Amino acid sequence: MKEEGGDEILKLSPSQSKICNLKSKVSMGMKILFLDQTGKLGGAELSLLEIARQYRETSLVGLFEDGLFRQALEQQQVPVNVLANRSIQVRKDSGLWQSLGSLGQLLPLVYRVAQLSRSYDLIYTNTQKALVVGALASAISRCPMVYHLRDILSVEHFSRTNRGLAISLANRFAVRVIANSEATRAAFIEAGGRADLVQVIYNGFELSLYDTPDPAPEITRRQLELNDRFVVGHFSRLSPWKGQHILIEALAHCPDNVVAILVGDALFGEQDYVKQLHQQVKALGLSDRVQFLGFRKEVISLIAACDLVAHTSTAPEPFGRVIVEAMLCGTPVVAADAGGAVELVSPGKTGWLTPPGDVLKLASVIQDCQKMPEKAAAIAHQAQIDARERFDTMQIQQQIQACLQKIR
Ligand code: UDP
Ligand code: GLC
Numbered sequence: 001m002k003e004e005g006g007d008e009i010l011k012l013s014p015s016q017s018k019i020c021n022l023k024s025k026v027s028m029g030m031k032i033l034f035l036d037q038t039g040k041l042g043g044a045e046l047s048l049l050e051i052a053r054q055y056r057e058t059s060l061v062g063l064f065e066d067g068l069f070r071q072a073l074e075q076q077q078v079p080v081n082v083l084a085n086r087s088i089q090v091r092k093d094s095g096l097w098q099s100l101g102s103l104g105q106l107l108p109l110v111y112r113v114a115q116l117s118r119s120y121d122l123i124y125t126n127t128q129k130a131l132v133v134g135a136l137a138s139a140i141s142r143c144p145m146v147y148h149l150r151d152i153l154s155v156e157h158f159s160r161t162n163r164g165l166a167i168s169l170a171n172r173f174a175v176r177v178i179a180n181s182e183a184t185r186a187a188f189i190e191a192g193g194r195a196d197l198v199q200v201i202y203n204g205f206e207l208s209l210y211d212t213p214d215p216a217p218e219i220t221r222r223q224l225e226l227n228d229r230f231v232v233g234h235f236s237r238l239s240p241w242k243g244q245h246i247l248i249e250a251l252a253h254c255p256d257n258v259v260a261i262l263v264g265d266a267l268f269g270e271q272d273y274v275k276q277l278h279q280q281v282k283a284l285g286l287s288d289r290v291q292f293l294g295f296r297k298e299v300i301s302l303i304a305a306c307d308l309v310a311h312t313s314t315a316p317e318p319f320g321r322v323i324v325e326a327m328l329c330g331t332p333v334v335a336a337d338a339g340g341a342v343e344l345v346s347p348g349k350t351g352w353l354t355p356p357g358d359v360l361k362l363a364s365v366i367q368d369c370q371k372m373p374e375k376a377a378a379i380a381h382q383a384q385i386d387a388r389e390r391f392d393t394m395q396i397q398q399q400i401q402a403c404l405q406k407i408r
Contacts, residue, residue, distance in 0.1 A: 039067020181340030204396025
């Protein structure tokens with residue numbers, strides 16, 4: 001509208017003025033309050049580490065529990081603060097009453113985050129519980145909130161209550177949703193998420209780390225007494241939907257000189273599954289062909305020491321960092337044909353895809369790679385070129401920066 005003097009005056013809604021307030025600050029170096037619910041080092045946290053590193057001069061990572069993630073952030077000189085003294089007791093499959101029951105724990109945290117966020121330009125939530133806390137805090141402090149969505153919001157992964165809550169909070173309070181894959185974005189919209197909010201940005205990787213694995217592959221193989229056996233690696237937390245049992249079963253259909261290393265631990269209390277995996281190995285007589293290596297902070301040299309990396313998630317994988325890591329190492333990779341994995345691997349060109357849970361198809365790909373090492377190496381080489389082009393952290397970082405600036 002025009003006033004008498006002729007200058008245009010914009011009447012802003014509270015959320016518009018929140019965004020404009022942000023606009024004036026971005027150009028001076030963005031102050032971001034990142035929020036993540038866990039202290040564990042999962043893929044979402046490794047990815048956030050990469051992002052937060054770029055904003056470490058001006059930003060803070062707030063965690064809802066202590067752990068290795070805090071240490072990793074400190075090692076990279078990223079300011080970090082553990083904001084809660086015990087973790088929030090809601091699970092992905094929790095129903096309404098369980099979720100409401102955790103309110104007593106949540107509210108002090110919301111208040112704390114709201115207070116803290118007054119000194120920041122943006123709240124950047126990285127996980128579901130962080131979204132709940134960040135959204136409520138944003139409503140109180142009027143600090144804009146971005147949600148980095150790393151989960152496929154489907155029945156396979158979440159209860160109806162938790163899906164509904166995530167969608168409502170994102171739709172109402174987020175100024176932008178960053179999805180880690182097209183699959184994640186599609187599931188968000190399918191569940192009722194606003195399409196205009198969401199943009200896909202893949203995970204970024206520091207390419208130089210993959211140049212010369214240390215220790216060299218032959219040393220790692222010697223240390224693990226793998227010798228000249230055909231080694232299939234699985235790099236993931238131990239959890240039923242990550243499907244380590246599928247690889248173990250496939251191994252039983254492969255020749256005796258095919259062995260597996262399982263790298264990763266049960267990060268979120270899946271102890272029964274760990275027991276089940278050990279029993280399965282014993283029952284199939286594979287004890288001398290399967291090594292459980294536990295959680296390793298450095299996986300690159302282990303990936304580089306494998307002849308093949310298998311990704312075996314039985315539910316659609318939102319992104320699948322380990323697939324890209326294998327590609328960057330130049331190690332052939334076979335992935336489960338669902339979710340974000342489909343966007344990472346071009347079957348026959350940069351890797352292999354097998355139907356989730358299909359043991360025999362997986363066993364057949366393993367044996368093909370064993371029988372045709374030149375073909376496998378050529379595909380892995382192509383995958384390395386492709387991954388270096390698509391997942392360079394510098395490029396991804398620019399996309400994040402551009403996305404945050406567009407909020408202005
Ligand atoms: N990873 C690790 N140590 C381990 C096992 C896995 O650092 O012992 C890393 C792996 O390299 C990958 C991440 O954990 O970067 C897992 O991310 P992904 O996206 O594959 O799955 P998520 O666990 O996040 O669902
Ligand atoms: C989550 C997803 C995983 C993805 C990671 C990084 O942990 O489960 O698929 O790779 O986030 O975005």
